[in-house]
Amino acid sequence: MTIKVGDEFPQVQLKYIPFNKENPDACTSPQVLDTKKDFAGKKVAVIGVPGAFSPTCSVKHLPAYVTKINEIKAKGVDLVVCVSGNDFFVMSAWGKEEGVQGNIIMAGDANGELGRATGLSLDLSKVAMGPVRLTRFLVIVDNGKVTHLSVEPDPTDVTVTGADNLLAAL
């Protein structure tokens, strides 16, 4: 069952490696992001991507969020989370390469918990990428409630889940 606008965003624990301003190359201790506790009272944009370091995600999807992060936050978004089926070490490395600098939480859903809880998972075993990956989506969660959901009809493209789509929806 897939989540829809009006639903409570499911409670899942994801892991991420916080950005260390003083030592940006350091691999700091992973933290847990609880999608209920840490989203409470906040406006959060959650961006789902099929794969870190993959062409569409790296070229067409994440970069626009990095460059427009200030605009996004100026429109009242407290937290921007990018999540994929990769683990949090991979997400941290990808974030470093894309110049995220702590402005976006790069979370890993390697256990497939978020994918299963939201119904937004994608089986990529046919292309040898694993059975429980996330599809490409954009969710706005306002104080725990889903107020916007767009899912890319073709996960290899970015049409309704990009940074401009988010700005238009805010």
Place this chain on the structure above:
Amino acid sequence: MAIKVGDTIPESTLSYAPYNPEHPDACSLPQLLKTHEAFKGKKVVLFAVPGAFTPTCSENHMPEYVKDVADIKSKGVDIVACIASNDAFVMDAWGKTYNVKDNILMLSDANGEFGSAMGLVNDGTKNRMGPIRLARFAMIIDDLKVVYLGVEPGRDVTVSGAPAVEAKL
């Protein structure tokens, strides 16, 4: 039941992003690789890591192989491959950080098929690393038969490191 010396490696489908010498920085489209077809008649050194971009793998395991790959190949090894449960895009990106080019084949077992068939996987769910992660090991495979297997007992790199493998060649 874990694979052992003398066994034939399982037939599995893995993936990798081929190196393109004309566009070395490009991320090429991942290709599938069938183990029996790719390794038949060849001598292969295969080392497995629990995770690309993780501390032990990146600092203590991978670098030794990057440094010694030419020596290893000079001892009659046709293919040196690194394998993990990460997908082919991640393996490609990680390999690029070491400038491996096509000296080390960066393989992905993201479906968990190969590791599970050999009994060399661990459940990483407690650490949020997913239910099927390859253990740390190194293998010498000769025409599909395992002739050396070093599965790391602890968190260090000992029997699965490049020096341990080279001593067996």
